[in-house]
Amino acid sequence: MRGEKMWRNRFLNGKQYDHGVFRLQVKRMSCYNKAAVCEPKITRQVRAMAKKAGMEMAGMENRMKSRDSYLQKIQRKYGPGCQDYEVKDILRYTYTASAEELTKKTLKAMELYWKSGYDTVEIKNYWLDRQSPYKGINTTLRSPDGQIFELQYHTPESFSIKNGKMHELYEMQRPIKDLSSKEYQELWNQMLQISNSIKQPKDIEKVKPWE
Template identity: 35%
Template sequence: MSTHHLGRAAAVLAAALTLATATTGLTAYAADPYDTTGKRATAMRSDGGAGQCDDAPDGWEGDGLCLNAADNRKVDAYLARARAAEPSISHEVRAAAVLSKAELVGFDYRLKSPDSLKRKVATDLKEHPERNTDDVLARLGDAVRYTLQWPDGRYVKGVTIASTVLSGWGNDTTKWSNTWGREKGYKGLNTGWRAPGSRQLFEVQFHTPASKFAQEATHKLYEEQRLPSTSPERKKELQHQQDAIFAAVPVPDGAPALSSPTARPASAA
């Protein structure tokens, strides 16, 4: 199927699709099972040194991290923009899933929850003190995120069709992280996109059932590894545990060679 025909088919499908679940951000992240927060142990700078976290009620704290009131408001504003952009992005991703015969996994969690997003921003600021909150938000690519999944035998064809549809819709590819060929660690294909109208960044992960299972099995290990309070020795131990789980994931034929639509010859579409 050509890129032109895929784009036309996606347009028809997206116009006809009705969301089976609510498309507002208020419910899209409400039940995210991976979000856990706790009280901070010590206050940390939240904006690259420009200001300390404070005890104002409109600040944020969790997992030993914090954002001051001003930074917290910036993240809330970013979340509001992501919620506004999400419905149109979801229509396109659902169309791509139908055309490529993919299972759309975890659609209820397509919006990163406020606590999860704020924890990610605060962690980035802690690890990169030269950045400020605006810098971090400009780089943030997964506040809106999706997962498409196929059996091993249909994986390569499915990814090719789905990514061609998204590209044909006018979404720009901002990230194409294909780790199927690596010897250790995470296996899968994580892609980033920028929506043409809202300019909202969003993530689409392409998985097989085995790679998705491994991702979920290692999620808490990864989250602990990312915390600034985790010691280097513990981080190494956590990485070894993740490597062992991903080592058992079969690699679909042709998966390591999958390339982004912009780098793909026209005949491949």
């Protein structure tokens, strides 16, 4: 019995967990560590593609999600015991181009990735969603080695707003449970007002969403 108890329980960060939870934590960190190993190679490729597509890179200091943020996202989105989960943005990158050229350069970058053996598995074009305060193109790619990562396409203006006032309002809104509350709706309306001020890129409807 004693041996069974020792097998079934572990201590992690000073807290006792049963073996099932411990194995789940190990699995989650294995996914994170795999992304960390792949990061240098993918970053080199992302830089090279940006140069070929004529796009600028932004937010490189945040290209890898922190361990705490990664684990918190799983907890928040899937629950503590979920084993069927996927975090697509452990690695995340951003390209920027002017509103005049964003569409053209985005489509060029997508073609370059395809020719290099990188699969674009998801495209979300939030510029086409009038109900979304967030404006940008979010794509999920899979490298030839199988590593998933996120690549966003922005104008300098949309990127600046996303990481500035919009982010502040989002962080204020996120803890509010009642989506119909006055406080939640007021913050939502403020975000929409900011969103509506962003210049829409030329021909942005040519970037078709799919998943």
